[in-house]
Amino acid sequence: MNAIDTLFHKNREWAQRRVREDPQFFARLVAQQRPAYLWIGCSDSRVPANEIVGLLPGEMFVHRNVANLVVHTDLNCLSVVQFALDVLRVRDVIVCGHYGCGGVRAALTGERLGLIENWLAHVKDVALEHRELIASVAGEEQRADRLCELNVLSQVASLSRTTVLRDAWARSQEVAVHGLVYRLSDGILRRVAPPVGGPAELQPALSTALERISKGSLP
Ligand code: CO
Numbered sequence: 001m002n003a004i005d006t007l008f009h010k011n012r013e014w015a016q017r018r019v020r021e022d023p024q025f026f027a028r029l030v031a032q033q034r035p036a037y038l039w040i041g042c043s044d045s046r047v048p049a050n051e052i053v054g055l056l057p058g059e060m061f062v063h064r065n066v067a068n069l070v071v072h073t074d075l076n077c078l079s080v081v082q083f084a085l086d087v088l089r090v091r092d093v094i095v096c097g098h099y100g101c102g103g104v105r106a107a108l109t110g111e112r113l114g115l116i117e118n119w120l121a122h123v124k125d126v127a128l129e130h131r132e133l134i135a136s137v138a139g140e141e142q143r144a145d146r147l148c149e150l151n152v153l154s155q156v157a158s159l160s161r162t163t164v165l166r167d168a169w170a171r172s173q174e175v176a177v178h179g180l181v182y183r184l185s186d187g188i189l190r191r192v193a194p195p196v197g198g199p200a201e202l203q204p205a206l207s208t209a210l211e212r213i214s215k216g217s218l219p
Helices: 003-021 025-031 075-087 102-109 116-129 131-135 140-160 163-170 199-215
Strands: 037-042 060-065 092-098 176-183 188-196
Touching: 003 025, 037 075, 060 075, 075 092, 075 163, 092 140, 102 116, 102 140, 116 131, 116 140, 131 140, 131 199, 140 163, 140 176, 140 188, 140 199, 188 199
Parallel strands: 037 060, 037 092, 092 176
Antiparallel strands: 176 188
């Protein structure tokens, strides 16, 4: 069996298992999509969004790119956020980074990777903004870990400042932005920043998170 045939085979097995466990599973999904969460995560194959939080198809709207970035000119990401908030009415938007992120590490080391370096320049900007904090950390891996956290924080800020979020909050829609980080070595999610439930909560959340990160003491 070649690599693609394996997928067809596994897909059949998966679909049959789903129906065995819940005969109405697919019928329900066809009828409507009503996820409570939007997940913005890294494309890294070791961080499969639904799986690490134990959610089934239909329960989480997902956008992934390298290094989990929310870039103000990225129409792809912005469209996902707008659809999730305006149409699906999700209540929790999660930006999830992960330790051991190749994109974050490359931004720190200046490793040559080709075109993608232009995308990762956004992470380099975060490293530059916090160069003193990062320089004060001992150990290459620890510096990369701190940058993973700072990068999540920066994306929480970026997301909270989009027109989509500001408009949702302006019309009193209940939606919170969460910054999380996932550790590959233990499979555990941790909070990087307190939840941001409105424009006034952004600055305090950023300050609290920055203090935690600079002490290397995430809860
Ligand atoms: Co990554």
